[in-house]
Amino acid sequence: MMSHRKKPSNAHGSSQSTSNAGPTATQEEEDDATFTQPSTMQVQKGLEKLTPAQVDQKTAEVVQYFLVKDQKKIPIRRADLVKHVVKEYRNIYPEIMKRAARTFDQVFGLKMVEIDPKNHLYILINKLEPVTGASPITNPTNPKLGLLFVILSVIFMKGGVVRESVVWKILKNLGVDIGEKHEEFGDSKKVVIEEFVRQRYLEYVRIPHTEPVEHQFRWGQRAEVEVSKPNILLFMGALHGQEPQSWSQQYQEAHRAPNSSQSGTSSQR
DSSP: OHHHHHTTOTTHHHHTTOOOHHHHHHHHHHHHHTOOOOOHHHHHHHHHTSOHHHHHHHHHHHHHHHHHHHTTTOOEEHHHHIIIIIGGGGGGHHHHHHHHHHHIIIIIOEEEEEEETTTTEEEEEEOSOOOTTOOTTTSOSSHHHHHHHHHHHHHHHTTSOEEHHHHHHHHHHTTOOTTSOBTTTBSHHHIIIIIIHHTTSEEEEEOTTOSSOOEEEEEOHHHHHHOOHHHHHHHHHHHHTOOGGGSHHHHHHHTSOOOHHHHTTTOOO
């Protein structure tokens, strides 16, 4: 089984807590490669060997795991979920995920979304649409969220990719100097390139053949699912006293039909 294959790796335990995405991602890919999604027949046979109470208990554990992880907005990997929570119930994994998704929907008003079907990364998003004008961009619930939306707005308005030097300059103009400790954010640069990137709100990518080394920012997978581009345009319009249609390219992008990668992301395939 999966645990026997992984035992030779004595560094495996320490990799779980590291923030270095490289080794962790590699290890988790290996973990996930040992997991085969059970068929409908396998799920049925598995359910026959368990009591309803056992299935309910395991579903509750999965829900709790998601809610705890969601506090830090860290995407949940299927490999971690199977290893740490589902464990010996992996043969009914699709059923547990279906029930967990139903619980999030009916009890918490949340939607379980698979933002990366290839690597099987899940997040929770709020299903409840905000009332008109109450966008988190114009009314951020906390300072970090406000900082994030400023950066996402800059990236969106500049065509989807922005050099980090441009972002730092704009933030400095807004009173957030990455070279100085900020009273709200502390180390602002660390918040942006570590916290927001780890949460999958931003992608921080090295630009090839630059010396000294330069990076650029793009929207991350979580931002693509959670953040409303029309609301960003409304925010920019209010900021500059212009109609959102004034930015024709961005307006078309914001009102484009959702792509296929988002439309079916909540499946438990």
